[in-house]
Amino acid sequence: MNKLKRMLFNVPVLFCICCPVVVNAQSNSQQNKLPLTDLSAFKPTKSWQIAGDVFMDPEKTGAIRTVKGTGVLANISEDKNKGEDLIAQMQHGDMDLEMDYMMARGSNSGIYLQGLYEVQLADSWGLTDVKAGDNGGIYERWDDTRPEGQQGFDGHAPRQNVTRAPGVWQHIKIAFQAPKFDGSGKKIENARILLVELNGIKIQENVELSGPTRGALSQQEAANGPLRLQGDHGSVAFRNISYTLYNKPRPELLNLAYAVYKGKFDGEPDYKTATPEAKGTSVLLSSNVNTLQNDFLIHYTGDIKVAEPGEYSFNLGVPGGSGVMRVAGNPVVTVKENSGVGKVTLKAGTTPFDLYYSKVVDWARPALGLVVAGPGVREYLISDGNVPSLDMVDPILINVTGKNSLLRCFIDLRNGKRVTHAINVGSSAQVHYTYDADNGMLVQLWRGGFLDATPMWHERGDGSSRATGYALQFGSAKPAINKLSDVNAAWSSDTSGTGFKPIGYKLDEDKKPTFSYSIYSVTVTDATTVLDGGQGIQRTIELQQPAEKLYYRVVAADKIDEMGKGWYMIDDKGYYLHLGDDSGKPVIRNSGAQKELIVPISKKLTYSILF
Known part of the structure; x- marks a missing residue:
C-alpha cells in the first residue's frame, strides 16, 4: 500500500430445493446495548480500556492509538505488553449479537459465544483463499490424541472474504443457538451458529457445533455462559455492541x-x-x-x-x-x-x-x-x-475467469437509482467495480464474489445484476468531470451542455479495460488497476488535451476527514482515499447533506481507494 505512513497517529483530535429451513434471526424481543461508558460490564482486566475513538496504522503491525472519551472498547496488545481476554458479566444462551470492530494490522481476535465457541476475527485483508482461522470463520476444534496434522477438525471457513482494511470499522452480526439439555443434564442438541453476517454479507449459515472450539474456557458445555472477547493476539477495538437474548420457552x-x-x-x-x-x-x-x-x-x-x-x-x-x-x-x-x-x-x-x-x-x-x-x-x-426453501430460484452467480471479467447490465444502487449503462469489471484478486459509461464515473467497489445475475437471466429478467459482496457506493450518478466558474459552483447533475460522448474501452492482454469519453471537447482516458494484495484500487484519469477550469469529483460521502499528505478517511473510518502527487489542490465542500472532494484537473489525476 506504498506510503500510508504514521500520519494516523498524528491526527489531531430455480426451483424449490428440499432442505431444512434456516429462518432469519428475528423476534419481537428487546435489543439490549452493552454499556461502554466504563468496564463495569466486564470482569477486571489490564489491557482493555474505554476510549472515545481509536486510530490504527494499516502499515504497522499491532499499532493502536486511543483518544479519551467513551463509547469504544479498546484492547492494547503489543509485543512487550501482551493483552488478555475480556469476559462479560452477562451470561447468555440463545442470542443475537451485533457489533462494530476494528483490527490492527496483523491482529487476531475472536468472539467466544458462551466462552466456548469462537467466531474468528482476524486481519485477513486481501486474502483470496480463506480458511476457518480467517476473518468470519468458525474456528476449528482441537484434539491432541488425533494423528499428526489431524488434531484440528470441524472448522468452517467463511463463504467468501469480505474483510476490510486494518484501521477501518467492520460490522458483524451473529445468531447463536445454545446447546439443549434434558432434565437430567444430558445434551440432546448441539449448539449452532445460525447466521454470521460480515459487512452486510452472509458468510456462515446453520453451522452445527459438535463441541467447544480450540481455546475455549472449558470443554464443559452448558445452557448459559459468558460472552468473551479474545485479546491476547493483537490490538482490536469494538463499539456499538448490542444483543438480544432468547430465554423463554418456545411455543x-x-x-x-x-x-x-x-x-x-x-x-x-x-x-x-x-x-x-x-x-x-x-x-x-x-x-x-x-x-x-x-x-x-x-x-x-x-x-x-x-x-x-x-x-x-x-x-x-x-x-x-x-x-x-x-x-x-x-x-x-x-x-x-x-x-x-x-x-x-x-x-x-x-x-x-x-x-x-x-x-x-x-x-x-x-x-x-x-x-x-x-x-x-x-x-x-x-x-x-x-x-x-421459500426462495424459488437457485441464484445465477457469475465468477471471474482469468485475471479480469466484464459484464454489461443494469445496476440498482442502494439509493434507489438505476445505472442503465453499467460495466462491471471483476478481478481474480476478488476486488471488483462498476463503471457508469453514461457519466464516466466509478459507481461502486466491492470485494468477495463477483455478480449475482439472477434478476437479469431468470425467466424474462429485468436486465439487472447485483454485487455479491458488500459494495462501497459513491453517491448518485453524476458526471465525473465538470467545468466550474469557481470551487463553490454547483456540480451538474447530468451531462447536458457538456458535450459528453462515450467512446468505449480498450482491453489489455489481461482483459483490463481503459475507458474513454469526450467531454467539453476534451478526450479523457480512465483506467483502474487493482493494488497488490487486493488491498484496493488505483485510478488514473488523463486528459488528452490541456484544459482549464475542469474539476474532477473524486468522492461524495457523509464524512470526509483529511489526514495529511494526500490521505483521507471516508465515512467514519469506512475506507481510505489517497490523492497522488500529480493532483491539483483538493477542495472539500458541502453538497446538500453530503461532502464532496473535488480536484482541479488539467492533464492527469491519480488516486487510490483502500478498503
Missing part, C-alpha cells in the same frame, strides 16, 4: 387434528358437510399427512401454547397455493400466493387455532411451513422441518 402446537379434501378449492369447503379424503391426528404440522400431490386442501385444528404473554408473529408458507391461519377464530395470516405474515397478541396458556392449505399449482412440491417468533423467542420453524 407448542397441541391437539393437532387434520382433514384432507380432494379438489381445486377457491376458498374453503363447508367442513361440517364436506367429506374428507382422509383425517386423523398428528404430532406435527406437516403436509405429509396427505398422499395427493395436487388439487387438495388440508385443514388443521389445534391449540397453540405460549409461556410468555405478548405479541407473536407468524410466517405461513404454502408453495403452489393459498391458505389462512386463524387464532381464536380471527384471521392472522392470509396467503394468496406461496407465503404470508401476520401478528397476534396471545395470553399465557393455550389458545385454539386452525389453518388450511389449498394447493392448485402442478409444478410446486407440496409443503407446509409455519414460522413463529415472540417475546424472548427467536424466529423458528414450528412445523415440519423438511420443507422447500
Whole structure:
C-alpha cells in the first residue's frame, strides 16, 4: 500500500430445493446495548480500556492509538505488553449479537459465544483463499490424541472474504443457538451458529457445533455462559455492541387434528358437510399427512401454547397455493400466493387455532411451513422441518475467469437509482467495480464474489445484476468531470451542455479495460488497476488535451476527514482515499447533506481507494 505512513497517529483530535429451513434471526424481543461508558460490564482486566475513538496504522503491525472519551472498547496488545481476554458479566444462551470492530494490522481476535465457541476475527485483508482461522470463520476444534496434522477438525471457513482494511470499522452480526439439555443434564442438541453476517454479507449459515472450539474456557458445555472477547493476539477495538437474548420457552402446537379434501378449492369447503379424503391426528404440522400431490386442501385444528404473554408473529408458507391461519377464530395470516405474515397478541396458556392449505399449482412440491417468533423467542420453524426453501430460484452467480471479467447490465444502487449503462469489471484478486459509461464515473467497489445475475437471466429478467459482496457506493450518478466558474459552483447533475460522448474501452492482454469519453471537447482516458494484495484500487484519469477550469469529483460521502499528505478517511473510518502527487489542490465542500472532494484537473489525476 506504498506510503500510508504514521500520519494516523498524528491526527489531531430455480426451483424449490428440499432442505431444512434456516429462518432469519428475528423476534419481537428487546435489543439490549452493552454499556461502554466504563468496564463495569466486564470482569477486571489490564489491557482493555474505554476510549472515545481509536486510530490504527494499516502499515504497522499491532499499532493502536486511543483518544479519551467513551463509547469504544479498546484492547492494547503489543509485543512487550501482551493483552488478555475480556469476559462479560452477562451470561447468555440463545442470542443475537451485533457489533462494530476494528483490527490492527496483523491482529487476531475472536468472539467466544458462551466462552466456548469462537467466531474468528482476524486481519485477513486481501486474502483470496480463506480458511476457518480467517476473518468470519468458525474456528476449528482441537484434539491432541488425533494423528499428526489431524488434531484440528470441524472448522468452517467463511463463504467468501469480505474483510476490510486494518484501521477501518467492520460490522458483524451473529445468531447463536445454545446447546439443549434434558432434565437430567444430558445434551440432546448441539449448539449452532445460525447466521454470521460480515459487512452486510452472509458468510456462515446453520453451522452445527459438535463441541467447544480450540481455546475455549472449558470443554464443559452448558445452557448459559459468558460472552468473551479474545485479546491476547493483537490490538482490536469494538463499539456499538448490542444483543438480544432468547430465554423463554418456545411455543407448542397441541391437539393437532387434520382433514384432507380432494379438489381445486377457491376458498374453503363447508367442513361440517364436506367429506374428507382422509383425517386423523398428528404430532406435527406437516403436509405429509396427505398422499395427493395436487388439487387438495388440508385443514388443521389445534391449540397453540405460549409461556410468555405478548405479541407473536407468524410466517405461513404454502408453495403452489393459498391458505389462512386463524387464532381464536380471527384471521392472522392470509396467503394468496406461496407465503404470508401476520401478528397476534396471545395470553399465557393455550389458545385454539386452525389453518388450511389449498394447493392448485402442478409444478410446486407440496409443503407446509409455519414460522413463529415472540417475546424472548427467536424466529423458528414450528412445523415440519423438511420443507422447500421459500426462495424459488437457485441464484445465477457469475465468477471471474482469468485475471479480469466484464459484464454489461443494469445496476440498482442502494439509493434507489438505476445505472442503465453499467460495466462491471471483476478481478481474480476478488476486488471488483462498476463503471457508469453514461457519466464516466466509478459507481461502486466491492470485494468477495463477483455478480449475482439472477434478476437479469431468470425467466424474462429485468436486465439487472447485483454485487455479491458488500459494495462501497459513491453517491448518485453524476458526471465525473465538470467545468466550474469557481470551487463553490454547483456540480451538474447530468451531462447536458457538456458535450459528453462515450467512446468505449480498450482491453489489455489481461482483459483490463481503459475507458474513454469526450467531454467539453476534451478526450479523457480512465483506467483502474487493482493494488497488490487486493488491498484496493488505483485510478488514473488523463486528459488528452490541456484544459482549464475542469474539476474532477473524486468522492461524495457523509464524512470526509483529511489526514495529511494526500490521505483521507471516508465515512467514519469506512475506507481510505489517497490523492497522488500529480493532483491539483483538493477542495472539500458541502453538497446538500453530503461532502464532496473535488480536484482541479488539467492533464492527469491519480488516486487510490483502500478498503
